[in-house]
Amino acid sequence: MQALHIHAGPKALAHIREHGLRPEHIGVIPGAAGGPKGLILGALDRFIFGEWLAQSQQPVDLVGASIGAWRMSTACLNDPVSAFERLEHDYIHQHYEPLPGQKRVTAQQVSEAFGHSLQAFYGGRIQEALSHPRYRLHIVTSRGQHVLHREHLLATPLGYAGAYLSNAVSRRALGAWLERVVFSAQSAALPFDTQDFRTRAVALTEGNFMLALQASCSIPFALKAVHDIPGAPAGAYWDGGITDYHLHLNWSAPTDGPERAIVLYPHFQQNVVPGWLDKALKWRHGATAFLDNTIVLAPNPEWVKTLPNGKLPDRKDFMSYDRDLAGRVKVWTAAAKASEQLADEFDQWLAQPDLARLQPL
Numbered sequence: 001m002q003a004l005h006i007h008a009g010p011k012a013l014a015h016i017r018e019h020g021l022r023p024e025h026i027g028v029i030p031g032a033a034g035g036p037k038g039l040i041l042g043a044l045d046r047f048i049f050g051e052w053l054a055q056s057q058q059p060v061d062l063v064g065a066s067i068g069a070w071r072m073s074t075a076c077l078n079d080p081v082s083a084f085e086r087l088e089h090d091y092i093h094q095h096y097e098p099l100p101g102q103k104r105v106t107a108q109q110v111s112e113a114f115g116h117s118l119q120a121f122y123g124g125r126i127q128e129a130l131s132h133p134r135y136r137l138h139i140v141t142s143r144g145q146h147v148l149h150r151e152h153l154l155a156t157p158l159g160y161a162g163a164y165l166s167n168a169v170s171r172r173a174l175g176a177w178l179e180r181v182v183f184s185a186q187s188a189a190l191p192f193d194t195q196d197f198r199t200r201a202v203a204l205t206e207g208n209f210m211l212a213l214q215a216s217c218s219i220p221f222a223l224k225a226v227h228d229i230p231g232a233p234a235g236a237y238w239d240g241g242i243t244d245y246h247l248h249l250n251w252s253a254p255t256d257g258p259e260r261a262i263v264l265y266p267h268f269q270q271n272v273v274p275g276w277l278d279k280a281l282k283w284r285h286g287a288t289a290f291l292d293n294t295i296v297l298a299p300n301p302e303w304v305k306t307l308p309n310g311k312l313p314d315r316k317d318f319m320s321y322d323r324d325l326a327g328r329v330k331v332w333t334a335a336a337k338a339s340e341q342l343a344d345e346f347d348q349w350l351a352q353p354d355l356a357r358l359q360p361l
Contacts, residue, residue: 003303003341006349007270007361009292012262019258020353021295023056027260028191028251029075031068033241033276035219036313037268038067039336040299042088043343044266045071050081052350057134058260061191063182063247065140065240067091069216073122076129076137076185090117092332095325111224114217118210126209129185136188139204140240140247141215143181144225149235151225160220167277171284172197174275180243181232183212192249196290202232216240241276248274250290263294268312270298270361287361296361297346299339307335 008016019025029048032038053060064072070087077083096105096113122129129137144150148159163177175198182190183204190201204212208230215226215237225236251263265272271285272294278284304312308331321328349357 001303001306002300002345003338004345004349005270005298005300005359006346006357007296007298007359009287009294009361011292012295013358013360015258015261015293016295016353016358017355021262021350022258023053024058025258025260025262026053026056026060026264027058028061028063028263029072030247030249030263030265031062031064031070031072032246032267032272033066033068033239033244034246034268035067035315036091036317036332038071039088039091039313039332040268040339040342041071041266042084042336043340044297044346045075046081046084047343047347048264048266049075049084052347059134059136060260061136061138061188063138063140063191063249064216065244065247066217066219068247069139069213069240072137073129073139073213076132076135077125078128086121088336090121092329092336093325097323107222107224110222111214111218114223115210115214118214122210122213126206130204130206130209131186137185137204138188138190139183139212139216140244141181141183141212141229141237142178142240142242142244143200143233144236144238145175145177145179148177150227151236156220156225164277167275168281171274171278174243174277178238178243180240181237183208183229183232192251196250197243200233202229205231208232212237239276243275245274245276245278246272248272248288248290251293261293263291265294265296267296267298269301270296270359272296272361291361294361297342299342303341307338 062072074083074087096110098105147155163174166173179198181200183202185204211226211229219239225238227236228234273285313332313335317328
């Protein structure tokens with residue numbers, strides 16, 4: 001069974017028909033939020049950043065939210081293959097035990113442990129991520145507005161309830177509760193238009209890298225918000241996936257030739273959902289003109305059914321396996337190992353492109 005499906009927007013499809021797909025054609029790589037689902041992309045990440053893109057020299061913008069921000073930051077490190085291997089290992093083996101006398105792990109406890117994990121992973125290597133000679137890193141976060149400006153025991157749940165209702169009416173209305181704040185290295189311009197949603201651009205520096213990355217991964221109520229990140233507007237910062245779950249953004253690309261014209265999107269599904277609060281709003285899951293120059297590499301849904309438990313790893317596994325760390329590690333490791341087929345098939349397709357395998361977004 002084929003594991004990999006390749007979906008292309010209309011401009012991307014026309015590009016492939018005329019020019020094929022070469023590493024120098026890639027201008028942007030997004031990394032979606034989605035927690036453990038991102039484990040299925042490890043082999044693709046190692047192939048794309050460790051082998052394929054290394055054959056070209058053009059600058060590439062890497063844009064990530066939540067686990068996608070962790071992945072894109074890792075791509076900027078020296079020897080990205082070994083860095084991605086460590087990321088996969090560390091993510092699979094993360095485990096949190098309730099404190100004595102408590103039945104559940106607290107958000108504070110998870111935040112502290114996650115902060116220590118980031119320090120262990122990136123400590124002494126931040127400049128590698130910030131000053132890569134080719135890759136320009138952009139970390140997406142969500143900053144609270146008004147009642148969400150500070151995390152509060154009562155105000156925060158009420159604020160997110162208001163955000164949910166507003167978003168159901170209009171995605172733009174969500175901007176009254178949360179704004180998109182993107183931390184960018186090397187003073188790089190954002191590789192997408194920002195007219196769709198209230199957006200701020202902030203410099204990503206050695207002084208705010210850890211906090212920006214932790215904020216981008218801070219799922220509301222599961223982790224604590226990160227407050228007052230240096231160099232950025234004051235306030236509470238949460239998971240970048242809230243405003244931009246799958247980075248359904250109006251990607252900009254050159255129009256004067258094939259170089260850097262393509263957004264290459266390794267993703268864990270075909271649909272590119274705009275915001276975390278849009279997960280249940282199926283009418284917002286379809287492709288738009290924003291994705292016209294995008295190629296999505298996604299697992300075949302039928303192949304996914306062959307994985308342990310018949311699905312991708314997800315956050316529910318933390319509860320399903322509870323304290324059975326060995327059981328969860330086993331199934332997540334098996335899924336990550338199986339994902340090598342995705343990279344193998346993409347490598348084979350690049351060597352002998354078959355237009356019949358391309359599907360519309």
